[in-house]
Amino acid sequence: MPRLCSRGRSASHVWLETKMAVRKKDGGPNVKYFEASDTVSQFDNVRVWLGKNYKKYIQAEPPTNKSLSSLVVQLLQFQEEVFGRHVSNPPLTKLPIKSFLDFKAGGALCHILAAAYKFKSDQGWRRFDFQNPSRMDRNVEMFMTIEKSLVQNNCLTRPVIYLSSEIEPKLLGKLKDIIKRHQGSVTDDKQASSHVVVPIPASLEEEEWVRPVMKRDKQMLLHWGYWPDSYDTWISASEVEAVVEDPPSAEKPRKVHAKWILDLDQYNEWMNEEDYEVGEGGTRRKRISAKTLTDEVSTPDERRDKKPANAKKRKRSPSPSPTPPPQESKKKNTKKG
Incomplete structure (x- = not known):
C-alpha cells in the first residue's frame, strides 16, 4: 500500500466527520476519501x-x-x-x-x-x-x-509462482488452474520466481485481526487480515491504540502459503502477501486483535450479519456505510452544509 502525502488542514477533515468505523461492505471506493480536499489536490x-x-x-x-x-x-x-x-x-x-x-x-x-x-x-x-x-x-x-x-x-x-512439491497433488492442480485464470504463471525455477507457495499451515489464526497501514490527520487506515486491500477501512485513530509501522523490506521470492492463491480466487483480487507470509527471519508488522477495537468497529463477519458469540451490545447506533454511491454522498454532504 503506497503512502499518501497529507496536504491541507481543516478542510481535509470534511470526509472524516461522519463516523467511519463501520467495516466496508465491499471492495468499492471510499467516496468520502476521494472527495476530500487533500486527496483532490x-x-x-x-x-x-x-x-x-x-x-x-x-x-x-x-x-x-x-x-x-x-x-x-x-x-x-x-x-x-x-x-x-x-x-x-x-x-x-x-x-x-x-x-x-x-x-x-x-x-x-x-x-x-x-x-x-x-x-x-x-x-x-x-x-x-x-x-x-x-x-x-x-x-x-x-x-x-x-x-x-x-x-x-x-x-x-504478473506473479511468477513456484509451487512447493510438498503441496498435495489434488490441491496443486487447483492452484495451477487459479494462477492461470488470473494471468499469473507457474515456474519450475525457484530462483526465477516472484513467489514461492508452500502448504497451508496446520493451524491458522482464527481470531479476526487488523494491521494499521496509514495515518492521516485523525484517521487511521486499517487492513483486515486475509481480506483484499480494497476492503481496507478508515476509522478514527482513537479507536485503536497502535502506530503505523513501515512495511518490512520483502525478500524475493516471497514465501507464502497456498491460501494466498485460494483467496485470490474467492475475491478475484491478488491478495496482500504480508498476510500469508511464512518462515523465520525478517521483521513483521504487529497484528492487532479486532476484539481490542472499540465496539464501533465492525468485523467483516459482522458485516455479513453474523454476530460473534461474545459480542457485546453496541453502545452507539450503527454508523452509516463509508461507501455510499456518489449521488447519495453528495446529498448527505449538502445537508450537513
Missing part, C-alpha cells in the same frame, strides 16, 4: 502529466482535479460491480487498489486515466457512462486496455 500531478502526454485525448474537455477524482470513483465502483467477489465468472481480475492510489507523475494512476481517455476518444464517446447496460461490454474492454497499459508501463507485474 494530489491529482495535480496526474492532471499536468495527462496534459503533457495525452493532450489530444483530453483537450476537447480538459479535466479538473475534481473530475479526475470522480472518474476514479466511477472506475472503482464499476470494477467492484462487474469484477467483484459476488460476480460469478468475472471477465477480468480486479486491478489492485494501490494502482489507483499512485498519484506520482507517470505512475499507475496516470496510465489508468490515460488509457481510459484514449479509449473514450477512440470510441467517439462524448462522456464516460458506467451505468448504461449497452456500454457494459465496451467498458469491460476499456478495463482490459487499462490493464494492458499498466503491464506495458511496468506499473503492474
Whole structure:
C-alpha cells in the first residue's frame, strides 16, 4: 500500500466527520476519501502529466482535479460491480487498489486515466457512462486496455509462482488452474520466481485481526487480515491504540502459503502477501486483535450479519456505510452544509 502525502488542514477533515468505523461492505471506493480536499489536490500531478502526454485525448474537455477524482470513483465502483467477489465468472481480475492510489507523475494512476481517455476518444464517446447496460461490454474492454497499459508501463507485474512439491497433488492442480485464470504463471525455477507457495499451515489464526497501514490527520487506515486491500477501512485513530509501522523490506521470492492463491480466487483480487507470509527471519508488522477495537468497529463477519458469540451490545447506533454511491454522498454532504 503506497503512502499518501497529507496536504491541507481543516478542510481535509470534511470526509472524516461522519463516523467511519463501520467495516466496508465491499471492495468499492471510499467516496468520502476521494472527495476530500487533500486527496483532490494530489491529482495535480496526474492532471499536468495527462496534459503533457495525452493532450489530444483530453483537450476537447480538459479535466479538473475534481473530475479526475470522480472518474476514479466511477472506475472503482464499476470494477467492484462487474469484477467483484459476488460476480460469478468475472471477465477480468480486479486491478489492485494501490494502482489507483499512485498519484506520482507517470505512475499507475496516470496510465489508468490515460488509457481510459484514449479509449473514450477512440470510441467517439462524448462522456464516460458506467451505468448504461449497452456500454457494459465496451467498458469491460476499456478495463482490459487499462490493464494492458499498466503491464506495458511496468506499473503492474504478473506473479511468477513456484509451487512447493510438498503441496498435495489434488490441491496443486487447483492452484495451477487459479494462477492461470488470473494471468499469473507457474515456474519450475525457484530462483526465477516472484513467489514461492508452500502448504497451508496446520493451524491458522482464527481470531479476526487488523494491521494499521496509514495515518492521516485523525484517521487511521486499517487492513483486515486475509481480506483484499480494497476492503481496507478508515476509522478514527482513537479507536485503536497502535502506530503505523513501515512495511518490512520483502525478500524475493516471497514465501507464502497456498491460501494466498485460494483467496485470490474467492475475491478475484491478488491478495496482500504480508498476510500469508511464512518462515523465520525478517521483521513483521504487529497484528492487532479486532476484539481490542472499540465496539464501533465492525468485523467483516459482522458485516455479513453474523454476530460473534461474545459480542457485546453496541453502545452507539450503527454508523452509516463509508461507501455510499456518489449521488447519495453528495446529498448527505449538502445537508450537513
